[in-house]
Amino acid sequence: MTKIQDVRGMTPDQLAEQLLSLKKEQFNLRFQAATGQVEKTHRVGEIRKEIARIKTVLRAKAAA
DSSP: OOOHHHHHTSOHHHHHHHHHHHHHHHHHHHHHHHHTOOSOTHHHHHHHHHHHHHHHHHHHHHHO
C-alpha cells in the first residue's frame, strides 16, 4: 500500500504513471470479479483508496 508521504514525494509525471498503473489493475480486478475469478477481494478497496490519494495530491500540486 502506498503511504501518503510517498505519494507527496513523487513528481506529477510519476503520479500520472502510478495512476495509470492502478487504473489498469482496477480494470483487471473488476473483470475478474465479473467472471468470479478474483482471489484478493480486499485489493479492490485498496486500489480505490490509492487512486483517490493520488488524485488528491495531483489536485493539490496543480493548485499550488
